[in-house]
Amino acid sequence: MKDRSTRPGWRATLTLLAAAVIVLGACGGGRENGQNVFKPNGTAAHKINNLFTPVAFIAVGVLVFVVGLLLVAVFKFRERPGHPTNVKQVHGNTPLEITWTVIPALILAVIAVPTVSTIFDLARKPTGNVVNINVVGKQWWWQFEYPQEKIVTADEFVVPVDTQVRLTLRACDPTLGQSGYTACSVIHSFWIPELAGKQDAVPGRTSHLNFKADKTGTFLGQCAQYCGLAHARMRMRVKVVTVAEYADWVRSQQAGPAQPFLVDGKAAPGAASLIANRYQCTNCHIFDDSKKPSYGPNLTHLASREVFASGDYPLTRDNLVKWVMDAPSLVPMESQKCLEPPPATCVGMPSFTKHLPAGRQPMSKQDAETIADYLLAHK
Numbered sequence: 001m002k003d004r005s006t007r008p009g010w011r012a013t014l015t016l017l018a019a020a021v022i023v024l025g026a027c028g029g030g031r032e033n034g035q036n037v038f039k040p041n042g043t044a045a046h047k048i049n050n051l052f053t054p055v056a057f058i059a060v061g062v063l064v065f066v067v068g069l070l071l072v073a074v075f076k077f078r079e080r081p082g083h084p085t086n087v088k089q090v091h092g093n094t095p096l097e098i099t100w101t102v103i104p105a106l107i108l109a110v111i112a113v114p115t116v117s118t119i120f121d122l123a124r125k126p127t128g129n130v131v132n133i134n135v136v137g138k139q140w141w142w143q144f145e146y147p148q149e150k151i152v153t154a155d156e157f158v159v160p161v162d163t164q165v166r167l168t169l170r171a172c173d174p175t176l177g178q179s180g181y182t183a184c185s186v187i188h189s190f191w192i193p194e195l196a197g198k199q200d201a202v203p204g205r206t207s208h209l210n211f212k213a214d215k216t217g218t219f220l221g222q223c224a225q226y227c228g229l230a231h232a233r234m235r236m237r238v239k240v241v242t243v244a245e246y247a248d249w250v251r252s253q254q255a256g257p258a259q260p261f262l263v264d265g266k267a268a269p270g271a272a273s274l275i276a277n278r279y280q281c282t283n284c285h286i287f288d289d290s291k292k293p294s295y296g297p298n299l300t301h302l303a304s305r306e307v308f309a310s311g312d313y314p315l316t317r318d319n320l321v322k323w324v325m326d327a328p329s330l331v332p333m334e335s336q337k338c339l340e341p342p343p344a345t346c347v348g349m350p351s352f353t354k355h356l357p358a359g360r361q362p363m364s365k366q367d368a369e370t371i372a373d374y375l376l377a378h379k
């Protein structure tokens with residue numbers, strides 16, 4: 001008599017397998033998501049891939065061998081009429097125990113050699129012509145500061161091709177101090193898969209990532225360590241350009257905005273007065289000096305970026321107007337109570353149309369458009 005309930009659920013197994021195939025299918029294929037670890041485009045990513053591939057083959061070999069033995073045991077010694085239920089046990093077989101201890105130890109020892117040497121190789125401080133960039137992970141955006149060139153930007157950074165780049169990662173902006181700065185309390189992880197490995201940015205610590213891009217193009221990444229509600233949208237991108245284009249970019253970033261924001265210490269007319277006086281955006285942002293970091297992104301050369309708002313939205317006039325009026329509505333799961341300054345009350349950008357302090361008028365669309373046009377006016 002066969003008891004149906006104890007037979008393996010083939011249907012369930014097949015359904016699960018089919019689901020796994022469909023889900024895994026989303027990982028590859030012709031569609032390019034710009035974040036493919038198997039398509040290295042930089043020295044560090046090549047080294048990691050060259051280590052990963054042989055180790056993966058060895059691991060698959062071990063998997064096939066062990067699962068194969070397991071399946072043989074399961075089928076050969078399964079309970080059948082006329083066969084003994086308690087087959088001969090191998091427990092306590094010393095030569096066998098030694099063999100299956102020594103072989104894995106040898107495999108691990110062999111794998112350790114290239115692994116350890118790659119770890120040291122990736123960590124080695126590059127010398128010669130190096131572009132140094134200080135990267136700060138904030139909730140939920142990345143700030144990029146070029147200490148030699150004296151440039152501060154956000155969401156998107158630019159590096160020259162075939163040139164060594166050294167990132168210094170922090171989860172806190174030392175220039176702003178730590179008191180009341182809530183964004184300092186969480187870990188982020190910097191990862192642009194096609195260029196380099198993943199590196200955590202930990203509060204109170206400094207970590208590094210070195211890479212050299214071997215072709216021009218835009219490479220995408222995103223924060224790889226859960227860092228709060230809007231973590232999933234904390235993106236970044238790097239534009240790898242020719243050496244000459246890089247020099248141009250540096251020059252244009254260093255130049256002040258075409259319309260200086262402050263004239264002799266006084267607010268310039270129009271947008272500038274909205275920004276500095278009516279809405280006091282200057283409490284959190286710098287609009288007219290690309291050298292300095294600020295609590296929110298430095299906006300001096302906002303118009304030179306393709307994306308903004310955690311790198312999650314293309315920089316269009318429409319998006320910018322919406323953002324300036326009510327940024328929290330564009331940040332999924334961001335604290336909807338994000339209020340006015342001081343910054344310590346929230347980690348994101350406040351809304352200027354909702355949850356306003358008593359007596360504050362909501363921002364008009366016209367004001368938002370004036371500000372957006374000012375921001376878009378100069379690259």
Ligand SMILES: [Cu+2]
Pocket residue numbers: 137138140187188189223224225226227231234
């Ligand atoms: Cu993060």
